[in-house]
Amino acid sequence: MTDTAVEVINLSKKFNIYKKPQHRIFEMFSKKKYHDEFWALKNINFKLNKGEALGIVGPNGAGKSTLLKILTGSLWPTAGTCKINGRVVSLLELGTGFHPELTGIQNIYNSTSLLGIEPTIIKKKLDSILDFAGIDEFIDKPLKTYSSGMYVRLAFSLFANLDPDVYIVDEALAVGDVFFQQKCYDKLQQMRDNGVSIIIVSHDSAPIVNYCDYAMIIDKGELRDIGNPAEIVSLYQANEYSKKTLNDNFNIVTDSEGVSFGDFSCEIIGAKIINDNNKEVFLPGDFATIQVNFLQHKPLDSLSVGIQLKNRLGNVVYGTNTNWNKINLEVGKPKDSYLCEFKTQLNIGPGEYTLSVAISESKKFVERVYHWRDNFLKFEVLESGDLNFGGQVFLPMEIKMTKN
Numbered sequence: 001m002t003d004t005a006v007e008v009i010n011l012s013k014k015f016n017i018y019k020k021p022q023h024r025i026f027e028m029f030s031k032k033k034y035h036d037e038f039w040a041l042k043n044i045n046f047k048l049n050k051g052e053a054l055g056i057v058g059p060n061g062a063g064k065s066t067l068l069k070i071l072t073g074s075l076w077p078t079a080g081t082c083k084i085n086g087r088v089v090s091l092l093e094l095g096t097g098f099h100p101e102l103t104g105i106q107n108i109y110n111s112t113s114l115l116g117i118e119p120t121i122i123k124k125k126l127d128s129i130l131d132f133a134g135i136d137e138f139i140d141k142p143l144k145t146y147s148s149g150m151y152v153r154l155a156f157s158l159f160a161n162l163d164p165d166v167y168i169v170d171e172a173l174a175v176g177d178v179f180f181q182q183k184c185y186d187k188l189q190q191m192r193d194n195g196v197s198i199i200i201v202s203h204d205s206a207p208i209v210n211y212c213d214y215a216m217i218i219d220k221g222e223l224r225d226i227g228n229p230a231e232i233v234s235l236y237q238a239n240e241y242s243k244k245t246l247n248d249n250f251n252i253v254t255d256s257e258g259v260s261f262g263d264f265s266c267e268i269i270g271a272k273i274i275n276d277n278n279k280e281v282f283l284p285g286d287f288a289t290i291q292v293n294f295l296q297h298k299p300l301d302s303l304s305v306g307i308q309l310k311n312r313l314g315n316v317v318y319g320t321n322t323n324w325n326k327i328n329l330e331v332g333k334p335k336d337s338y339l340c341e342f343k344t345q346l347n348i349g350p351g352e353y354t355l356s357v358a359i360s361e362s363k364k365f366v367e368r369v370y371h372w373r374d375n376f377l378k379f380e381v382l383e384s385g386d387l388n389f390g391g392q393v394f395l396p397m398e399i400k401m402t403k404n
Helices: 022-028 064-072 104-114 119-133 148-160 178-193 205-211 229-242
Strands: 004-018 035-049 053-057 079-084 088-091 166-170 197-201 214-219 222-227 251-255 258-262 266-275 287-296 304-311 316-321 337-345 351-360 369-381
Touching: 004 022, 004 064, 004 197, 022 035, 035 064, 035 197, 035 222, 053 205, 053 229, 064 079, 064 088, 064 166, 064 197, 088 148, 104 119, 104 148, 119 148, 148 166, 148 178, 166 178, 178 197, 178 205, 197 205, 205 229, 214 229, 222 229, 229 251, 229 258, 229 369, 258 351, 266 351, 266 369, 287 304, 287 351, 316 351
Parallel strands: 053 197, 053 214, 088 166, 166 197
Antiparallel strands: 004 035, 004 079, 214 222, 251 258, 258 369, 266 287, 287 337, 304 316, 304 351, 351 369
């Protein structure tokens, strides 16, 4: 028995674009070509094993949705093959397969009948579907009265309870509230543990980094890279940044220390984060010093040094730079070396964090980057019984109560 759930080999998809509807008919009776060819996908190759999760990132119009529609059988490829072992269930577009005039219950039976699932099977699963959706008071009302969040609740609850072998989610969870989103991701993890393969498409890096075994970038119909989710997300963000930068020369480098990019007028050669005892171990509330060492390679008009802390989900916890702090740094000459120190109190909760560091032009910190090292360092804040609080950030608090 094979462990492969999805195997895509040299997959390509072409669409013929006609400027006028009648050109389709003209072409049928003429040797003249009336259409332009648009290749939405070009030679895509990947394999997904049972129980694994794959994240897909890419800009709008990259071909992600086209790929998912081929995986679900909604479209046929122009070339190549797509092999899937087992049942595929997908949540691609909000309300797909639902009728606005039918009630929630009616849509459950109607949608599953289109998938060839017997009503008797759905009847046995109905309680678990409704319990997960949590929209009891609306389940007998027409879907046209539902909010977008309620649509997602019903759709995810239905499809996740159909015992799929491959489950595909395309951005739909971005609509639901944060509590239901977490409930959905917990369900996805449970499905993975039971051997279900998951494919997630999202512009949010958190589910890609936190839930996927590996990720891939699709851009202009081509698979640009595939690998570790955190590194792929960093590489994707660097690629997107390259499209907006004002740098004359822009390079992206991937090495053992992660992803870095810029025009390399300066080069970050080292960084560390230490406590007051010169140790790299922290508790919530500890004072810390972040040291950034870099070299100047070219003449510069100005420079600014910045840092960024991210949690284990890839979400930015805090970021700052010398320009925002109104600190004007003296610019030297090529071959000069620098040490920049940031001293702060780590008022953050226990967990794993990464430190990104960057050198850029002072007034155009975002648009003109000399060198950015994404997720350059990893460090951990340990739990402490002396400082108890909830959430990601500790806020010093003064509490007072009086009797009225």
